[in-house]
Amino acid sequence: MLFLPPQRSAEPPRVVVTGAGIVTALGIGWQDNAEGFRSGRTAFGPVTLFDVSRQRVKTAAQVRLPDHLPPTRLGPRQVARLDRAAKMLLLATREAWTQCGWEPGVEAPFVVGTTAGGMALGEDLFLQMTQTPGRHHLQATRALHYQPQVQARSVACALGFRGPITIVSTACASGADALGQAWESLRRGHATRALAGGYDALCRLVFAGFDSLQALSPTTCRPFDAARDGLALGEGAAVLALETLDSAKRRDATILAEIIGYGSAIDRYHLTQPHPQGEAALAAMTRACATAGLGPESIDYLNAHGTGTPLNDSAEATAIHRWAGAHEANLPVSSTKAGIGHLLGAAGAVEAVACLMALRGGWLPPEPAFATPDAACAFPVVREPRAATIQTALSNSFGFGGVNAVLILRRWA
Amino acid sequence: MNRIFVRGLGAVSPAGWGVPALREALRRGEPLPLRVLERPTWPKPLLVREVPAPTSRPAFLAHPRLRRSTVIGQYAAGAAVEAIGAAGMVAGARVGLVVCLQSGCVQYSCRFFEEVLKDAATASPLLFPETVHAAPASHIAAVVPEVARATTLVGDPGTFLQGLATAADWVREGAVDLGLVVGAEETDWHHSEAAWHLDHGLVLGSGAGAVVLGCEPGLSPVAALTAVTDSFPYEAGQNRHWAAQGMRRSLPAGAADELLCEGTLELGRVDRPEREAWTDWPGPRLRPKTVLGDGLVAGAAWQVVAACDAVASGNCMACNVSVVGCNQQAIGARVERA
Numbered sequence: 001m002l003f004l005p006p007q008r009s010a011e012p013p014r015v016v017v018t019g020a021g022i023v024t025a026l027g028i029g030w031q032d033n034a035e036g037f038r039s040g041r042t043a044f045g046p047v048t049l050f051d052v053s054r055q056r057v058k059t060a061a062q063v064r065l066p067d068h069l070p071p072t073r074l075g076p077r078q079v080a081r082l083d084r085a086a087k088m089l090l091l092a093t094r095e096a097w098t099q100c101g102w103e104p105g106v107e108a109p110f111v112v113g114t115t116a117g118g119m120a121l122g123e124d125l126f127l128q129m130t131q132t133p134g135r136h137h138l139q140a141t142r143a144l145h146y147q148p149q150v151q152a153r154s155v156a157c158a159l160g161f162r163g164p165i166t167i168v169s170t171a172c173a174s175g176a177d178a179l180g181q182a183w184e185s186l187r188r189g190h191a192t193r194a195l196a197g198g199y200d201a202l203c204r205l206v207f208a209g210f211d212s213l214q215a216l217s218p219t220t221c222r223p224f225d226a227a228r229d230g231l232a233l234g235e236g237a238a239v240l241a242l243e244t245l246d247s248a249k250r251r252d253a254t255i256l257a258e259i260i261g262y263g264s265a266i267d268r269y270h271l272t273q274p275h276p277q278g279e280a281a282l283a284a285m286t287r288a289c290a291t292a293g294l295g296p297e298s299i300d301y302l303n304a305h306g307t308g309t310p311l312n313d314s315a316e317a318t319a320i321h322r323w324a325g326a327h328e329a330n331l332p333v334s335s336t337k338a339g340i341g342h343l344l345g346a347a348g349a350v351e352a353v354a355c356l357m358a359l360r361g362g363w364l365p366p367e368p369a370f371a372t373p374d375a376a377c378a379f380p381v382v383r384e385p386r387a388a389t390i391q392t393a394l395s396n397s398f399g400f401g402g403v404n405a406v407l408i409l410r411r412w413a
Numbered sequence: 414m415n416r417i418f419v420r421g422l423g424a425v426s427p428a429g430w431g432v433p434a435l436r437e438a439l440r441r442g443e444p445l446p447l448r449v450l451e452r453p454t455w456p457k458p459l460l461v462r463e464v465p466a467p468t469s470r471p472a473f474l475a476h477p478r479l480r481r482s483t484v485i486g487q488y489a490a491g492a493a494v495e496a497i498g499a500a501g502m503v504a505g506a507r508v509g510l511v512v513c514l515q516s517g518c519v520q521y522s523c524r525f526f527e528e529v530l531k532d533a534a535t536a537s538p539l540l541f542p543e544t545v546h547a548a549p550a551s552h553i554a555a556v557v558p559e560v561a562r563a564t565t566l567v568g569d570p571g572t573f574l575q576g577l578a579t580a581a582d583w584v585r586e587g588a589v590d591l592g593l594v595v596g597a598e599e600t601d602w603h604h605s606e607a608a609w610h611l612d613h614g615l616v617l618g619s620g621a622g623a624v625v626l627g628c629e630p631g632l633s634p635v636a637a638l639t640a641v642t643d644s645f646p647y648e649a650g651q652n653r654h655w656a657a658q659g660m661r662r663s664l665p666a667g668a669a670d671e672l673l674c675e676g677t678l679e680l681g682r683v684d685r686p687e688r689e690a691w692t693d694w695p696g697p698r699l700r701p702k703t704v705l706g707d708g709l710v711a712g713a714a715w716q717v718v719a720a721c722d723a724v725a726s727g728n729c730m731a732c733n734v735s736v737v738g739c740n741q742q743a744i745g746a747r748v749e750r751a
């Protein structure tokens with residue numbers, strides 16, 4: 001029964017990461033992305049997936065997908081039904097699945113965050129309805145497969161794991177919220193293993209949406225820079241294999257890190273704008289620290305939501321200032337969106353993997369384009385690649401609609 | 414005892430605004446009138462059941478956040494406000510909000526994409542934020558200021574029961590004092606045509622349903638939520654029949670004085686797995702979708718609201734709720750007298 005947890009000890013189990021998969025414009029997989037984040041590489045270029053000739057901004061961080069997917073349990077017809085978003089989710093999940101080494105047929109809830117799911121298929125469905133009405137070829141397939149639960153089901157079938165699917169759609173907090181909800185589920189004793197993460201592909205509707213809001217940077221995405229002028233969009237996916245520490249130890253699994261905290265809060269201020277004082281961000285960071293049993297002084301690196309928009313970054317900087325207090329001056333902060341763009345529903349999951357890489361690799365991801373700190377930033381923004389031994393990293397994700405989700409990861413020594 | 418109390422109910426449906434309208438329509442048992450949706454590009458019409466205009470404009474609709482929101486936001490807020498009002502909330506209570514959707518904000522999504530296709534340079538920035546799945550939760554949080562935590566789940570109709578389980582966990586853990594679970598949908602011709610491609614007999618309905626959960630019964634509890642089954646997903650080799658049977662086995666066998674609230678639609682092929690799972694049910698049955706249309710996630714919410722209302726009214730001792738979703742999962746729930 002879902003809401004009647006089995007008998008468990010008074011202390012919730014510890015939850016560790018035993019697999020991670022990532023797809024961004026920096027590359028497919030851990031190695032390319034770790035090197036890209038470590039060195040501060042940027043991956044922006046002209047949008048070629050759809051027509052942007054009438055848009056104010058014409059660049060984004062597009063993923064270069066392989067010509068052929070690696071072999072899975074899907075047949076050719078099933079593979080042909082996968083759109084760009086589903087392929088990214090499959091690639092990221094496959095990497096995490098391979099790394100964690102779970103046996104085929106394992107029962108593992110799949111908790112996935114997304115904002116748009118298979119929106120590109122939805123756009124094709126719409127176009128055929130309106131431009132060639134009465135022509136129904138492939139419309140049923142599109143109507144079915146643009147739904148994110150169907151895409152997640154395809155991925156589970158492809159890799160051969162079983163279990164309930166939960167789709168979290170809290171806008172740009174979706175990926176972090178999905179990881180947090182999966183983490184909570186394991187701590188409640190609903191399962192001992194779960195796959196969780198987020199995905200989103202670039203599509204015309206969403207690109208035009210952010211362009212219509214004039215939220216996209218016409219120059220360079222520079223989170224927390226005084227001259228910042230907007231965000232850059234990207235696409236990708238990231239998935240973590242989560243399991244209880246007991247389960248991982250029983251299997252003698254390689255543990256990549258531990259998730260020790262998660263906090264969520266709602267910002268009621270406005271549908272698209274954060275409270276100027278960062279009230280919900282502060283509440284979410286405080287809750288995450290409370291669940292981790294840590295204070296801000298124990299955080300060694302903060303991966304900011306840091307979109308590069310004037311309003312988001314100043315509100316987040318204010319929230320960090322209020323939350324960190326005296327520790328702020330010694331807390332390195334950066335936003336990996338400076339290199340790969342804003343991945344929307346995938347952002348929180350991809351940034352959790354970036355933290356995981358930093359914890360394991362002993363470095364801080366820099367923002368090379370950052371030049372002049374915003375007046376609200378009293379924390380040091382990481383500008384150049386540098387080595388650092390960090391034990392604990394905090395990752396912020398804030399979404400349209402006001403859901404703020406925060407994760408805390410700890411290095412596994 | 415493992416039970417969570419249902420403290421309040423809310424419904425906006427093709428029967429009207431409020432639980433009494435839903436109750437009366439289900440009591441009559443007659444399918445509500447159909448509306449013909451004009452399909453601008455194809456002469457063949459589409460049939461839906463839509464929410465009628467409220468007889469008097471609810472006060473919450475004057476909230477600035479709802480003035481230009483899409484109707485799904487208004488339906489969701491309407492059901493939420495009714496349910497919270499009925500829950501007898503004490504000052505300072507923290508509410509955890511779970512909004513569940515399948516199609517979500519289709520009207521503004523289609524309008525915005527039409528504008529993008531006409532000229533992307535002039536597409537309206539007012540429409541785009543309302544296309545986001547998280548928008549209804551944001552609007553509810555604006556009109557129910559006690560909301561302290563929120564999430565939005567997307568999926569087939571069974572998602573509403575996943576949402577109930579999530580909210581039940583939150584209140585059980587003390588993360589919030591009350592859990593507000595809302596399922597909502599809206600319709601337009603694109604959405605209806607997409608559904609038509611999946612089943613030509615499907616008649617969609619729009620609206621929302623809401624349930625407030627708490628660990629304490631409050632002054633007048635509606636019912637007790639005693640179980641939400643595991644989700645039985647549709648996997649390779651394990652289809653809707655397998656999943657429906659698994660869900661059915663997870664719920665009590667039933668008795669003559671217990672109600673079964675089904676999700677069937679009188680569509681043979683679509684209904685078969687659910688019908689076969691419940692052939693041995695000994696008590697009466699309620700089929701809200703045959704009256705209201707297929708409200709997708711809102712439809713599952715109406716099922717739960719109707720089940721709780723039937724238990725509260727003394728019509729039955731308990732009610733099993735059966736949701737055999739269209740493309741994700743079968744999942745069930747049980748409510749009993751508080």
